[in-house]
Amino acid sequence: MIYRMSAVLLSLVGLFISAYLYLYKLGKIGSLACGTGGCETVQLSPWSSFAGVDVALIGVLGYAGLLALTLAALQPGLSGRRWPATLLAIMAGIGVLFTGYLTYLELFIIHAICRWCVASGFVILAILIVALLDLRRLPRRQDLLSVG
Amino acid sequence: MAATQTGMKRFYSLFAIIAIAGLAVLGYLLTRPATVSIPANVTVQASDTSGFKGYVKGAATAPVEITEYADYQCPFCQTFATLQMPTIEERLINTGRLRWRYRDFPLDQHPFAVLAAHSAACADEQGKYWDQHRRIYEGQGEWAAAGNATPIFRKYAGAAGVDLGRYDACMRAGKFAGRIQADKNAGVALGVSSTPTLLVNGRLYRGRFDSDAITKLVDSLARSSTK
Numbered sequence: 001m002i003y004r005m006s007a008v009l010l011s012l013v014g015l016f017i018s019a020y021l022y023l024y025k026l027g028k029i030g031s032l033a034c035g036t037g038g039c040e041t042v043q044l045s046p047w048s049s050f051a052g053v054d055v056a057l058i059g060v061l062g063y064a065g066l067l068a069l070t071l072a073a074l075q076p077g078l079s080g081r082r083w084p085a086t087l088l089a090i091m092a093g094i095g096v097l098f099t100g101y102l103t104y105l106e107l108f109i110i111h112a113i114c115r116w117c118v119a120s121g122f123v124i125l126a127i128l129i130v131a132l133l134d135l136r137r138l139p140r141r142q143d144l145l146s147v148g
Numbered sequence: 149m150a151a152t153q154t155g156m157k158r159f160y161s162l163f164a165i166i167a168i169a170g171l172a173v174l175g176y177l178l179t180r181p182a183t184v185s186i187p188a189n190v191t192v193q194a195s196d197t198s199g200f201k202g203y204v205k206g207a208a209t210a211p212v213e214i215t216e217y218a219d220y221q222c223p224f225c226q227t228f229a230t231l232q233m234p235t236i237e238e239r240l241i242n243t244g245r246l247r248w249r250y251r252d253f254p255l256d257q258h259p260f261a262v263l264a265a266h267s268a269a270c271a272d273e274q275g276k277y278w279d280q281h282r283r284i285y286e287g288q289g290e291w292a293a294a295g296n297a298t299p300i301f302r303k304y305a306g307a308a309g310v311d312l313g314r315y316d317a318c319m320r321a322g323k324f325a326g327r328i329q330a331d332k333n334a335g336v337a338l339g340v341s342s343t344p345t346l347l348v349n350g351r352l353y354r355g356r357f358d359s360d361a362i363t364k365l366v367d368s369l370a371r372s373s374t375k
Contacts, residue, residue, distance in 0.1 A: 001152075001155070005159045008159075008163060009162065009163065009166060012163065012166055012167060012170070013166065013170075015170075016170035016173075016174070019170075019174060020173075020174065020177075023174065023177065023178065024257055025257070026256075027255060027256025027257045028177075028178055028256075029174075029177040029178060029180075029257075038223075040222070040223050040257070041222075041223040041224050041227075043257075044219075044222050044223075044224060044255060044257065044342055044343055045224050045342060046342050046345065046354075048342055049341065049342070074156075109356075110224070112223070112224075
């Protein structure tokens with residue numbers, strides 16, 4: 001259960017980070033708290049949108065989805081089931097790949113690093129790790145059948 | 149089971165604390181006042197533009213025109229203006245191969261972006277636009293971090309040789325607020341959403357933002373226009 005609780009809290013933190021960046025992108029909160037200034041360079045660059053959608057909005061929607069899933073996975077009816085952890089690992093895996101692509105853009109195309117994006121990267125990576133640990137903890141379907 | 153219930157209670161308490169703290173921070177950020185002296189998001193009147201479509205440098209006969217939509221407080225625009233533009237100017241604009249049009253696209257995120265654009269517009273009134281433009285970009289690190297950028301822009305205007313009496317009157321009147329807004333509206337209508345955005349011969353540019361890439365592009369377009 002500790003893994004799923006951790007995933008809930010991490011998703012919540014990720015949601016706030018991406019909401020902060022999205023509100024900045026919308027021009028609602030003035031400047032970003034970012035020591036290097038790299039956050040603004042990244043957030044206002046032409047690569048701050050993906051397929052016409054703001055990357056920060058993709059983050060908000062992604063973390064909101066993860067939060068909903070992890071909260072549901074805590075409920076008694078689902079706590080012993082394997083599929084929520086599988087789905088969480090898939091979603092977090094996609095998030096890690098997307099973060100990798102964004103980090104590549106920051107390092108080699110934009111030449112600036114956004115600390116909040118790095119923080120979000122660590123959060124999504126941590127979610128993937130706890131999802132995999134949760135999966136390891138739960139028996140596979142065939143294992144259950146063989147025991148039965 | 150009791151231990152589990154206690155654990156869940158602790159967990160939900162922690163969840164609530166993080167949620168409330170996060171919402172409180174976002175709420176504070178949303179409600180704190182922004183610093184803008186020149187009015188932004190004004191309604192544009194026809195008299196505001198009088199046919200003005202950006203600041204132009206380069207020959208009218210140049211085969212290629214690039215329009216840049218930019219924001220003085222945007223760090224990426226600053227890098228482009230200070231590192232790439234001198235080469236583009238030397239290689240392409242001064243040799244008659246390219247005409248450059250600069251249009252303002254101040255983003256709401258930047259409290260001094262409209263003020264900077266207005267300062268440059270007031271310098272333009274006295275024929276000192278590009279000098280003030282360069283000084284504002286070069287000094288971005290100084291004024292972007294300041295509590296009040298107004299005296300810093302005034303200092304640049306003085307160094308550029310602008311008559312400060314006329315400059316002050318222009319700034320106080322917010323004379324070019326409508327014109328700056330008209331530039332931004334034109335950008336929005338074209339699909340501009342970030343800065344800098346380039347339009348090459350009227351089309352949105354999706355390539356790299358360095359002088360080598362732009363030189364190749366201009367050469368290629370110039371060749372095709374002469375065929």
